[in-house]
Amino acid sequence: MKGxxxxxxxxxxxxxxxGSEPVQMHPGPGGDPLEVxxxxxxxxxxxxxLAGNLASSEIIEEYDLDTEIANDFxxxxxxxxxxxxxWGGYWNxxxxxxxxxxxxxxYEEGDECVPGSMIAEYSFPHNCEETVVQEPLFRxxxxxxxxxxxxxxxxxxxxxxxxxxxPQWGLLATEGWVECESVFRSEYFSYPDWIPAGGWFVFDSAxxxxxxxxxxxxxxxxxxxxxxxxxxxxxxxxxxxxxxxTLCDPNPCHDAAGACCFADGHCEILDRIACASYxxxxxxxxxxxxxxxxxxxxxACCFADGxxxDVPVDACEDAGGTPQGAGTNCNQAACKAPDxxxxxxxxxxxxxxxxxxxxxxxxxxxxGVPCAPNPCVVPVQHTSWGRVKALFR
Ligand SMILES: [Ca+2]
Numbered sequence: 001m002k003g004x005x006x007x008x009x010x011x012x013x014x015x016x017x018x019g020s021e022p023v024q025m026h027p028g029p030g031g032d033p034l035e036v037x038x039x040x041x042x043x044x045x046x047x048x049x050l051a052g053n054l055a056s057s058e059i060i061e062e063y064d065l066d067t068e069i070a071n072d073f074x075x076x077x078x079x080x081x082x083x084x085x086x087w088g089g090y091w092n093x094x095x096x097x098x099x100x101x102x103x104x105x106x107y108e109e110g111d112e113c114v115p116g117s118m119i120a121e122y123s124f125p126h127n128c129e130e131t132v133v134q135e136p137l138f139r140x141x142x143x144x145x146x147x148x149x150x151x152x153x154x155x156x157x158x159x160x161x162x163x164x165x166x167p168q169w170g171l172l173a174t175e176g177w178v179e180c181e182s183v184f185r186s187e188y189f190s191y192p193d194w195i196p197a198g199g200w201f202v203f204d205s206a207x208x209x210x211x212x213x214x215x216x217x218x219x220x221x222x223x224x225x226x227x228x229x230x231x232x233x234x235x236x237x238x239x240x241x242x243x244x245x246t247l248c249d250p251n252p253c254h255d256a257a258g259a260c261c262f263a264d265g266h267c268e269i270l271d272r273i274a275c276a277s278y279x280x281x282x283x284x285x286x287x288x289x290x291x292x293x294x295x296x297x298x299x300a301c302c303f304a305d306g307x308x309x310d311v312p313v314d315a316c317e318d319a320g321g322t323p324q325g326a327g328t329n330c331n332q333a334a335c336k337a338p339d340x341x342x343x344x345x346x347x348x349x350x351x352x353x354x355x356x357x358x359x360x361x362x363x364x365x366x367x368g369v370p371c372a373p374n375p376c377v378v379p380v381q382h383t384s385w386g387r388v389k390a391l392f393r
Contacts, residue, residue, distance in 0.1 A: 019093035019166035026054045026091035033175045041210040044073040048087035048206035052173025059162040067186040069171050070158040071205040078216035080146035085208040086159045089137035093166025101162040102128045113180035115156035150228050177204030218246040220253035259287040261294030264326050300324035300333030308335045341367040344376035
């Protein structure tokens with residue numbers, strides 16, 4: 001029996017029969033979670049639960065069976081992974097250990113809580129130091145070439161045992177689960193795509209990772225791609241190192257074009273790196289320069305009356321002023337002396353006009369002087385003593 005029914009009835013079907021048809025999962029022998037002391041270089045640890053299930057992650061050629069359980073882990077700092085430990089066991093006709101080869105695969109995160117593309121695969125033509133924990137459960141360990149893992153990234157790892165049939169082999173559960181539930185896929189069981197490993201309950205596999213923290217930096221390659229490398233090794237990749245601790249997300253090397261704002265308020269479409277190299281402020285991916293998004297610098301704005309205000313060019317022109325140019329301000333701008341002033345007429349009245357108009361009307365011109373208060377000399381009025389007395393009567 002294959003497929004969904006086997007998946008749902010796995011615990012029921014998983015009896016003591018020797019070498020009965022493969023099933024996807026089998027209960028462990030029972031017991032407490034194993035004590036696994038922390039040790040130096042620990043990157044990840046999910047201790048095995050002896051009462052947990054065993055989940056098929058194996059290759060059995062006789063059945064053309066290929067199952068895979070992957071579990072997630074998250075690294076907070078840049079690390080080089082060197083040692084992988086896992087726990088698994090046998091059922092379905094177990095008499096003695098049978099795994100002859102192991103395969104380890106490491107994936108990047110794809111969709112949320114689903115493995116994406118595979119970044120490393122290791123095969124071991126042996127049983128990876130298979131050591132009994134409690135029959136039929138075993139501990140396994142493999143050393144790999146240092147694999148650089150990026151901080152703040154979720155990865156997935158799977159361990160697949162190859163062996164003859166019977167028995168079956170699978171990964172042992174941890175108590176409860178950590179982060180995402182383990183996932184399972186198998187053509188044999190009609191699940192070609194990743195599904196939650198436990199079906200209607202939760203299965204999360206036990207494993208541990210060890211390695212060493214390392215200093216990394218973002219390395220920008222000429223084509224604009226970014227790779228995270230050990231500090232000091234970017235040159236060897238033909239790239240430009242961005243400094244220790246820099247990351248590739250968001251990509252510091254190249255971005256789709258966007259608006260780049262310059263100090264003088266003008267806008268150009270550039271990618272983020274080019275913008276920064278010109279001391280511009282990059283706005284955002286796909287932002288545009290139409291209706292200029294850049295903050296406009298203030299500059300001196302002279303008005304006809306000789307007054308001055310520091311405002312952006314547009315505001316100056318809207319108010320009828322004359323912008324004095326980038327970099328100017330009213331402290332140093334000499335707004336041109338006004339070409340109007342007070343024009344005093346012979347009767348002592350005052351009118352604002354320019355010099356030519358004033359002189360054409362026989363007025364006396366005072367450049368830049370306002371009419372209030374009246375600057376004009378009031379002419380002497382001829383009067384009689386009687387009139388003067390009348391004023392004070
Ligand atoms: Ca997990």
